[in-house]
Structures are given as C-alpha cells and as structure tokens.
Amino acid sequence: MAIVATSGLTKRYPGATALDSLDLEIKPGIVGLVGANGAGKSTLLKILLGLLEPTSGSASVLGFDALNERAELHQFVGYMPEHDCLPLDMTATEFVAHMAQVSGLPRSAARERTAETLRHVGLFEERYREMRGYSTGMKQRVKLAQALVHDPKVMLLDEPTNGLDPAGRDDMLDLVRRIGVDFGISIIMSSHLLNEIERVCDHLVLIDAGRLVQSAAVATFTGETGVLAVEVDDGVDELERRLTGSGLRAARQGRLVMVALEGGTGAYDLIRDAAAEMEVGLVKLQQRRQSLEDLFRQGEDGNDNGA
Amino acid sequence: MTTEPERAGSIYDLGYRSYGGTRLGRRHAVRTVYVESLRSAFGLGRRASSKVIPVILLVIVLLPAAVHLGIAAASRQQMDIVKPEDYSSFVEVILALFVAAQAPELAGRDQRNRTLSLYFSRAIERRDYALAKLGALVSAMLVLTLVPQAVLFVGNAFTTNDALEYLREDAANVPRVLASSVLVSGLCASVALAIASRTPRRAYATGGIIAIFVGSAAIGGILDATVGRYGIMVSLFDLMTGATYWIFSAEHEYEVATELMFAAVVGVTAISVGLILRRYERIPA
Numbered sequence: 001m002a003i004v005a006t007s008g009l010t011k012r013y014p015g016a017t018a019l020d021s022l023d024l025e026i027k028p029g030i031v032g033l034v035g036a037n038g039a040g041k042s043t044l045l046k047i048l049l050g051l052l053e054p055t056s057g058s059a060s061v062l063g064f065d066a067l068n069e070r071a072e073l074h075q076f077v078g079y080m081p082e083h084d085c086l087p088l089d090m091t092a093t094e095f096v097a098h099m100a101q102v103s104g105l106p107r108s109a110a111r112e113r114t115a116e117t118l119r120h121v122g123l124f125e126e127r128y129r130e131m132r133g134y135s136t137g138m139k140q141r142v143k144l145a146q147a148l149v150h151d152p153k154v155m156l157l158d159e160p161t162n163g164l165d166p167a168g169r170d171d172m173l174d175l176v177r178r179i180g181v182d183f184g185i186s187i188i189m190s191s192h193l194l195n196e197i198e199r200v201c202d203h204l205v206l207i208d209a210g211r212l213v214q215s216a217a218v219a220t221f222t223g224e225t226g227v228l229a230v231e232v233d234d235g236v237d238e239l240e241r242r243l244t245g246s247g248l249r250a251a252r253q254g255r256l257v258m259v260a261l262e263g264g265t266g267a268y269d270l271i272r273d274a275a276a277e278m279e280v281g282l283v284k285l286q287q288r289r290q291s292l293e294d295l296f297r298q299g300e301d302g303n304d305n306g307a
Numbered sequence: 308m309t310t311e312p313e314r315a316g317s318i319y320d321l322g323y324r325s326y327g328g329t330r331l332g333r334r335h336a337v338r339t340v341y342v343e344s345l346r347s348a349f350g351l352g353r354r355a356s357s358k359v360i361p362v363i364l365l366v367i368v369l370l371p372a373a374v375h376l377g378i379a380a381a382s383r384q385q386m387d388i389v390k391p392e393d394y395s396s397f398v399e400v401i402l403a404l405f406v407a408a409q410a411p412e413l414a415g416r417d418q419r420n421r422t423l424s425l426y427f428s429r430a431i432e433r434r435d436y437a438l439a440k441l442g443a444l445v446s447a448m449l450v451l452t453l454v455p456q457a458v459l460f461v462g463n464a465f466t467t468n469d470a471l472e473y474l475r476e477d478a479a480n481v482p483r484v485l486a487s488s489v490l491v492s493g494l495c496a497s498v499a500l501a502i503a504s505r506t507p508r509r510a511y512a513t514g515g516i517i518a519i520f521v522g523s524a525a526i527g528g529i530l531d532a533t534v535g536r537y538g539i540m541v542s543l544f545d546l547m548t549g550a551t552y553w554i555f556s557a558e559h560e561y562e563v564a565t566e567l568m569f570a571a572v573v574g575v576t577a578i579s580v581g582l583i584l585r586r587y588e589r590i591p592a
Contacts, residue, residue, distance in 0.1 A: 049428040051592045071430060075330050079428040087420045089354060101339040104330040104430040113326060120323065130354075146425060151326035183323040 001063065003028050003154050003186050004048060008057035011043050011210070018043040020210035021057065026188065030180035032197030032204045032218070033190040040210040041190040042082060045156045048188075049079050062153055075104050078147030078185075082158040085143060092118060092127040092134075092142045096149050103150035110149070117149045118142075121175060137168035144175065154186040155179065161196060173200050228259040230271055231284035242274040261287070336431040337439050344443030347416075348409045349450075357412075364405045365451060371397045372455045376462035384468075391456055391480050392555035395491050396548040398455070402491065403520040403544075405451055406444065406499035411512035413440050414500050418507035424592040437587035441500055441580065448492030456484045480555070487551040494547060494572050497579035504586045520544065536562040546572050 004026040011019040018040045035041050046052040048061050050070035059066040064073035087095060093114055100110035118127045121141040126134070131142060140160065147155050160176060161169045177200045180187045191197055197204055198218060206214040214221075232239055240257050243250040248267055249260040259267055268285070275282045343352070349365075350358035375389040389397065417423050426436055460477065467473040502519065503512040523543045530538025539545050540563060549568030552559040559565060 046424075046592075049424075051424055051427055071333055071432065074428060074430050075332065077428065079425065081421075081424050083421055085421045085425055087416065087422060094352070098339065098343060099425060099429070102336045102426060102429045102431055104332045104335055105326070106329060106331055106335070109326070109328050116324065150330075179323075183325075 001028075002026055004059070004061050004188065006044075006047075006057065006059040009044075009047065009054055009059050010056045011040075011047060011052065012055045018210050019047070019054070022207070022210065022212055024205065024212055024215065026205065026215075027203065028186045029202045030177065030187045030200060031189070032201035033188055033207070034194060034197055034204060035190075035192065035207040037192055039192075039207050041192075041207065042158055043210075044207070045079075045158050045188070045190060048156060049077065050074070075150070076153040078150065078152035078155040080143045080147040080155070080157045080160055082162055082190075084139070086131050086139055088132040089130055091130055092123055092138075092145070095131070096142065096146050099146040100149040105150055113149050113151070114145075117145045120148070121145045122171070136163050137165070137171065140164060140168070140172060141175075144172070148179065148183075148185075152185060154188065157187060157189040159190055159192070161191070161193070169196075176200050226261045227288045228261055228267060228271070229284065229286045229288050230257045230259055230282070231255060232257075232275055232278075233281040233283055235278050235280050238278060239274055239280070242278070243270065246270050246274070256284075258288075330430075333430050333432070333435065336429060337435045340426070340431065340436060340439040341443050341446075344413050344440050345446050347412055348443060348447035360408045361405065364401055364408070365454075367401050368398045368405075368451050369455050369458060372459040372462065375459065376466060379463070379466040383466075389459060390557075391459065391484050392487070392551055392557040394456060394459070395452065395487065395551050396544075398451075399491075399544050399547055400520075402448065402451060402495050403517065406448065406495045407513045407516035407520070409447065410444060410496070410499035410503035410516060411509040413444055414503040415507050415509050415512050418504075418590070419509075423590065427592045433587045433590075433592075434584060437504075437583050440504075441496060441583060444496035444500055445489075445492050448496050449488055452488035452492055453484070456488065460484075483555050487554045490550055490554070490569075490572055490576075491547050493576045494543065494579075497576050497583065498543065501579040501582040501586070504583055504590075539563060540568065540571055543575070546575070 002025045004024065006022050006024045009019050009022040009024070010017070020040075022040075022044070033041050033044065043052065047054050047059050048066050050066050050073070053067060061073055062076055064070070066073065090098075096118060097110045097114040100114055101107060105113065118124075118141075121144050123138060123141055123145070126138065131139065134142070140163070144157070144160065147157070157176065161172050164172055173196060176187060176189060179185050180200070187201075189197070189201065201218055204214065204216060204218045204221065205212070230239070236252055236255060236257060240250050240252045243257065243259060248270060249262065251258050259271065261267055271285065272282070346352050347357075349361045371389050371394065378388060395402070417426065423436075427433055431439075460481075463477070464470045464473050498519065499516045502515045506512050506515075520543055523541055524545065527539050527542025527545055530541055532538075539549075539561065545561070546568050549559065549561050549563065549565045550572040551557075552561070553565035553569045561568070
C-alpha cells in the first residue's frame with residue numbers, strides 16, 4: 001500500500017503556483033523529496049499534514065484523507081518542520097512529553113517514551129535543562145524527538161539538516177537512516193542537497209516548480225555509467241593521446257583520463273598496455289558512478305529548453 | 308564542549324521499542340492543552356518570574372474580602388461593607404490586568420515559538436485548540452472571581468453571630484455568584500483572547516487589551532455625559548457591573564436597563580468567541 005498518494009494536487013497562492021496538478025504515489029521506505037528552494041516541497045508536506053488546504057485535488061496519507069480524516073491520521077504521523085518550533089523556556093523532557101500527550105498518549109506512557117526517544121536521538125543530562133541554552137544540533141534533535149515520540153508509522157521531515165555543521169549533519173543523517181531502517185518507520189525527508197538524499201534514502205521524488213519530475217529508486221540514478229576513470233602517476237597527456245590513437249574515446253579531466261566503455265571490455269586491456277608501454281604506474285581504474293547531481297542538472301536543462 | 312559525536316555513536320546500541328499501548332486521541336489531546344494552558348495562566352511549570360504577576364494580582368483581588376473580614380472581625384459584628392454583587396466592580400480593573408498579562412501567554416506564546424504546526428499536525432483540531440485555550444483562560448478567571456467570593460462567604464459565616472442563619476439566608480446568593488462570575492470571566496477572557504490571538508507580540512497584545520478595557524470605559528463615560536444614557540453601554544467595565552446587578556436583582560444607579568447590559572455582555576462574548584475561532588481557523592501554521 002502506498003503511504004502517500006496525491007491526485008491532481010494543486011496549491012495556488014496569489015501570484016504563485018506552489019503545486020501544479022501533482023500526481024504522486026509513494027511506497028513505504030525512506031523517501032527523499034528533492035527540489036530547489038521554492039519547488040513546493042514544504043507546501044506538499046504541509047498539505048499531507050492537513051496544515052494547508054489544497055486549491056484542488058486530493059492527498060491521502062496511510063490511506064486517510066489528509067484533510068477530512070486528519071484527526072485519525074495525525075495519531076500516526078510525525079512532523080519535523082523546517083523552521084524553529086521549540087519553546088525555549090521549557091526543558092526538552094517537559095516539551096516532548098507534552099507533545100506526546102497531545103498526540104494521544106496517556107501521561108505515564110508519554111513520560112516513558114520521552115525518556116527513551118530523547119536517548120535515541122542522543123540527548124542525555126541536558127534534557128533536563130531549558131532549551132534556551134541548546135546548540136543548533138541539540139535543538140534539531142529535540143525537533144526530531146517530538147516527531148518520533150508517539151511511534152508514528154510515517155515521519156515527514158522538512159530539511160532536517162537545516163543549519164547544522166558538517167558533523168551535526170552527519171549525525172542527523174545517520175539518525176534518520178537508523179529510524180527508517182532499524183525502527184521500521186517510513187520517512188519522507190525533504191532536502192535541496194542531493195548528496196544527503198543519496199546517503200539516506202532508498203527512493204527519490206524530484207519536484208520542480210510544483211510538478212513531478214522523477215520518482216524512482218535512488219539506485220537507478222546512481223548506477224554505474226559507461227565511463228572509466230583512469231589515474232596514472234605520470235604522463236596524463238600522453239596516455240590520453242595513446243588511448244585516442246588506439247581508437248578509444250578518451251578525454252583528460254584534471255588528473256584523470258575519462259575513457260568511454262564502448263563495445264565490450266577491450267578498453268581495459270588497451271589502458272593496461274598503454275600504461276605498461278609508458279612505464280607509468282596505474283593508480284586507479286574505476287567505473288564511474290552517476291551521482292544525483294547529474295540527474296538534477298539534466299532536469300534543470302530540460303526545463304530551460306522547455307521554457 | 309559537548310561530546311555529541313561519541314554519544315551519537317553509543318546510542319545505536321539501544322533497541323527501539325514500538326508503542327502498542329492505548330492512544331487516547333482527540334479528547335485527551337484537548338485536555339492536555341487545556342491543563343497546560345491553565346497552569347501557564349498562573350505561571351505554573353514556568354520559571355519563577357512568570358509567577359510574579361499572576362500571584363500579585365490574585366492577592367490584590369483578595370484584598371477587598373480580606374479588609375472586609377478584618378473590619379468585621381475587629382468590630383465583632385456582621386458587616387455589609389463588601390456585598391457579593393459589588394465584588395467584581397471593586398476588582399474589575401485587576402481582572403482586566405490579569406487577562407492583559409496572561410492572555411498573550413496563552414495565545415501568543417505558541418505563535419511566537421512557531422509551535423502551532425506541531426499542535427495542528429497532532430490529534431487536535433484548530434477549533435479544539437482555540438477552545439482549549441479559551442476554556443483555560445475562563446477557568447483561570449473563575450479562580451480570580453470565585454475564590455474571593457468563597458472567602459467572603461465563609462468569612463461572613465464565621466464572623467456573624469448566627470452562622471446557620473447567615474448560611475440559610477445567603478445560600479440564595481450562591482447561584483448568582485456563580486452565574487455572575489461565569490459571565491464576567493467569559494467576557495474578560497474572550498475579549499482578551501480575541502485580541503491576543505491576533506499577534507505573537509506580547510507587548511502589542513497586552514497594550515491592546517488594556518486599551519480596549521480602559522478606552523471603552525473612558526469613551527463610555529464621555530458618551531454617557533454628552534450623547535445620552537446609552538453611551539455607557541460602550542464601557543466593558545460598566546457592562547460587567549450592570550449585568551452583575553441584573554443577576555443579583557440589586558439596586559443600582561444606571562439609567563439603562565440592566566437586562567440590556569446583560570444581553571450586551573452575552574453579545575460581546577459571543578462575537579469575541581467567534582473572532583477567536585475564525586482567527587485559529589485561518590492562522591498559518
């Protein structure tokens with residue numbers, strides 16, 4: 001069953017269209033929602049949570065209508081907004097326990113799960129202190145904890161690494177991945193950084209200007225390409241010349257020579273022989289993996305052409 | 308410096324437990340917001356500085372009852388200095404100050420901290436949230452209006468010569484005290500919350516609430532003296548006093564029928580509640 005399904009979902013603001021007749025189906029798992037700033041990611045998440053009413057079309061989450069059945073739905077959804085949302089004069093424990101109760105958990109269960117959840121996100125003694133003194137990383141952890149405390153079936157995370165330094169970013173991504181894989185909770189995570197999605201998510205949904213550009217497994221985009229990257233310890237230019245001379249399509253790119261793998265694996269032998277004749281060391285011989293960046297660039301190009 | 312990276316590593320060893328217990332849903336969620344808001348109206352569960360203003364105002368509201376009972380005890384006879392129907396007119400400025408100070412705490416705080424999206428994505432509807440906040444402020448006001456009356460009632464019974472006789476006579480006043488307290492609390496809370504819910508800024512909200520109570524009284528007085536006797540109907544303070552007199556069937560000096568003032572209080576309260584609900588229906592989250 002799809003955890004999220006939208007049909008003809010449209011959201012217009014005066015003077016702007018945030019979502020443009022979006023048809024989407026998202027299966028359980030860890031899903032990355034990618035798009036440039038203003039692509040409609042936050043709007044989509046807010047509609048799925050019933051925080052915004054769509055102009056037209058419909059959306060459902062876990063089989064519940066996002067607007068008309070939100071009271072039932074909200075017991076099973078966790079939401080981490082992009083913006084600050086913490087009352088800084090409360091302690092993390094008080095706040096998360098309060099939020100757990102507002103999600104419908106009895107008081108005692110709320111307290112118990114608050115302690116566990118804060119431990120899972122890596123907050124320890126500091127959870128008894130006012131959040132006023134927390135670092136950005138700690139605040140993000142509390143935001144994540146309040147979305148997790150009531151054991152939702154799906155979590156919607158809006159730019160969870162926003163404002164974090166590289167180490168904090170790594171921690172947060174590990175946590176998200178762990179919640180998805182080990183805790184078995186479906187996750188929809190928005191980001192404008194493709195390498196984050198690549199690291200954490202199994203599935204990718206790319207939207208641009210409120211329209212669906214791509215929806216597919218992340219692996220499809222990051223598969224091997226038909227390009228070999230060759231690194232030698234000397235004579236890059238000569239290697240390029242020799243390989244071109246033996247009929248391969250080769251091009252220098254920095255310290256590497258890129259060789260097209262066309263018509264079988266004969267290229268491997270030619271490269272080995274060329275390096276042997278030049279008497280240089282072959283440092284690296286690697287089939288290049290495509291990155292999501294390439295895909296994003298293609299998407300943008302496509303739009304430019306269309307416009 | 309904290310040692311977050313190490314800690315982040317060690318947490319992976321603890322298993323996650325899913326929650327199979329009961330989920331109490333919407334009613335529990337609403338009650339949670341109500342209780343938390345009522346507590347915060349008196350600064351409970353907040354830092355000590357948040358308790359100062361509500362506690363001071365609560366003490367001042369008790370002063371007329373305390374003074375009355377003190378004199379009665381000293382003179383060893385039942386006194387008629389402070390009558391139940393007059394109580395709210397003695398302290399109405401303090402009641403207005405209380406909602407001016409605390410309504411922004413209830414309505415503005417979640418807007419200021421941008422917590423609303425967390426509430427509205429949980430087992431609570433926008434309308435539920437608004438009503439829980441209003442209910443909490445009305446309840447807090449009931450504490451301020453009923454506790455002094457209770458003190459007065461019990462105190463009078465003790466200082467009188469015949470406690471039983473007093474209780475029998477004054478028991479008739481109990482429903483009136485309750486009704487007038489609900490009325491006064493409802494008006495103050497709904498007007499204040501209608502204003503406070505418009506802005507995350509505490510200072511604006513507090514200023515606006517004081518302005519509408521004091522301003523309406525000033526304008527009402529001027530209109531009463533210039534345009535005509537119905538001018539007094541503009542003043543929220545006078546409306547509360549008049550409506551209370553009507554409930555007690557008490558003597559008064561208003562030149563306007565007090566049932567009209569009672570109707571006006573109900574009307575203003577209803578409009579304010581409507582404004583609160585509309586605001587929370589539309590507030591961006």
